[in-house]
Amino acid sequence: MxxxxxxxxxxxxxxxxxxxxxxxxxxxxxxxxxxxxxxxxxxxxxxxxxxxxxxxxxxxxxxxxxxxxxxxxxxxxxxxxxxxxxxxxxxxxxxxxxxxxxxxxxxxxxxxxxxxxxxxxxxxxxxxxxxxxxxxxxxxxxxxxxxxxxxxxxxxxxxxxxxxxxxxxxDIDFLDQAPRQSLSTMYNEEKEQATSSVPNKSTSNVKNVKIDANYSSIIQTAYAHVGTPYVWGGSAPGGFDCSGFLQYVYSANGITIPRTVSDIWNFGSSVDSLSVGDLVFYQTYKPGPSHAGIYIGNGQFIHAGLDGVEVSNMSETYWQSRYLGAKRISGN
CATH class of the missing domain: 1.10.101.10 (PGBD-like superfamily/PGBD)
Known part of the structure; x- marks a missing residue:
C-alpha cells in the first residue's frame, strides 16, 4: 500500500x-x-x-x-x-x-x-x-x-x-429510486397471495393481504407513478405532493376525495384492522394528520415523500413514532 x-x-x-x-x-x-x-x-x-x-x-x-x-x-x-x-x-x-x-x-x-x-x-x-x-x-x-x-x-x-x-x-453509482422490478414483484406476490387461496378459520391476518378489485386498481395506479418527483402543491404526473398524489390516484379510479390530508382524514371511515388499500396517516411537520399514504401490505405504504413517490416501511422509527391511524375510503 x-x-x-x-x-x-x-x-x-x-x-x-x-x-x-x-x-x-x-x-x-x-x-x-x-x-x-x-x-x-x-x-x-x-x-x-x-x-x-x-x-x-x-x-x-x-x-x-x-x-x-x-x-x-x-x-x-x-x-x-x-x-x-x-x-x-x-x-x-x-x-x-x-x-x-x-x-x-x-x-x-x-x-x-x-x-x-x-x-x-x-x-x-x-x-x-x-x-x-x-x-x-x-x-x-x-x-x-x-x-x-x-x-x-x-x-x-x-x-x-x-x-x-x-x-x-x-465514481460510485447509487440508485436514484427504489428498484421498480422489486416493487412490481412485491405487488404481484401480494395480489397472488390474496386471490389464490381461500381464507380459513386458522388464518389470523387475512385483512392484511385482502385486496378487492377496486383497491387493486388503485394500488396499480399508485405503483405506476413511483419515482415521480415531489412538488409542493402538485397533483399531476409531473409532480405530486402528499395529498395531491392520493387525490390523483383515487380520481383516476373514479373516486373523489378531498384535497388536503386533514380533510381526507375526516372524510374516511375509521378502521380497527388495517387492510391493503386503506390510507395510513402520520403527524409530521405540524400537529394532527399532515402526511398520508396507501397501505400496500407487508407493513409498507406508498406515498409522495420529499424525494418523490416511493414505498416506505411503517415499522421504520420515523414513521412508527408518527403514526396516527388508518381510514378507509368507500367508492362514490
Whole structure:
C-alpha cells in the first residue's frame, strides 16, 4: 500500500490534500475531516503521549479492529501494541510509534474502508428509504465532509446531495429510486397471495393481504407513478405532493376525495384492522394528520415523500413514532 516516499503518499492522500486546501471554517463542523487533520499535524505520537491526537489515534485503531481498550487519550502499552499490529499488517517498520508514515497509512486505510462501505451499499439505499444501511452511508459521507446533516438513517435531500458529490468524486453509482422490478414483484406476490387461496378459520391476518378489485386498481395506479418527483402543491404526473398524489390516484379510479390530508382524514371511515388499500396517516411537520399514504401490505405504504413517490416501511422509527391511524375510503 505504501509505495514511494512518505511525502508523496501524504500529498496523494485524498483527505490530506482536501483538508490542507480548506480554511478552518470549512472543516470545523465536519468532525472526521477535522480529526484527521489534527492527527496529521501531530507528526509523531509515542508511548507516554496524551491528548486529543492520541484519542483520535485510539479511535481509528479501534474502528479498524486493532485496539479494544478504552479511548482515553493516553498512549500506553495497549495503544502501543495496537500500533505495532497495524505496522506489521502493513509491512512497516515495527516501532510502536505513530510517526508520519504510520499516520498517513492509517488514514489511507480509513479512507479505503469508507469508500468500500459506500460501494458495498450503493445498490441497497435509495431516496426515501430509512434503514441502518442509510446510517452507515451517512457516516461515510460525513467522513469525507459531503454530508452535514444528522445521522438519522433517513435518505432525504441532504443525503441525496451528499451522495451526488460522492458519485462524482469516487465514481460510485447509487440508485436514484427504489428498484421498480422489486416493487412490481412485491405487488404481484401480494395480489397472488390474496386471490389464490381461500381464507380459513386458522388464518389470523387475512385483512392484511385482502385486496378487492377496486383497491387493486388503485394500488396499480399508485405503483405506476413511483419515482415521480415531489412538488409542493402538485397533483399531476409531473409532480405530486402528499395529498395531491392520493387525490390523483383515487380520481383516476373514479373516486373523489378531498384535497388536503386533514380533510381526507375526516372524510374516511375509521378502521380497527388495517387492510391493503386503506390510507395510513402520520403527524409530521405540524400537529394532527399532515402526511398520508396507501397501505400496500407487508407493513409498507406508498406515498409522495420529499424525494418523490416511493414505498416506505411503517415499522421504520420515523414513521412508527408518527403514526396516527388508518381510514378507509368507500367508492362514490
Amino acid at each position: 505504501l509505495n514511494g516516499t512518505v511525502e508523496n503518499i501524504a500529498k496523494n492522500t485524498l483527505l490530506y490534500s482536501f483538508v490542507l486546501s480548506q480554511p478552518f471554517a470549512v472543516y470545523a463542523g465536519s468532525y472526521p475531516i477535522f480529526e484527521n487533520k489534527t492527527l496529521l499535524e501531530a507528526e509523531q505520537l509515542e508511548y507516554g503521549d496524551h491528548g486529543e491526537a492520541v484519542r483520535i489515534l485510539q479511535y481509528k485503531l479501534n474502528e479498524l479492529d486493532y485496539y479494544e481498550d478504552k479511548v482515553d487519550g493516553e498512549l500506553g502499552v495497549l495503544t502501543e501494541h495496537a500500533i505495532k499490529k497495524f505496522q506489521r499488517d502493513h509491512n512497516m517498520t515495527i516501532t510502536g510509534q505513530a510517526d508520519t508514515e504510520t499516520i498517513v497509512a492509517l488514514i489511507e486505510v480509513d479512507i479505503d474502508r469508507n469508500i468500500k462501505r459506500l460501494e458495498s451499499l450503493s445498490d441497497s439505499v435509495y431516496p426515501g428509504l430509512q434503514s441502518e444501511e442509510v446510517k452507515i452511508v451517512q457516516e461515510s459521507l460525513q467522513y469525507f465532509g459531503y454530508y452535514e446533516g444528522e445521522i438519522d438513517g433517513m435518505y432525504g435531500p441532504l443525503t441525496k446531495k451528499a451522495v451526488e458529490i460522492a458519485e462524482e468524486k469516487h
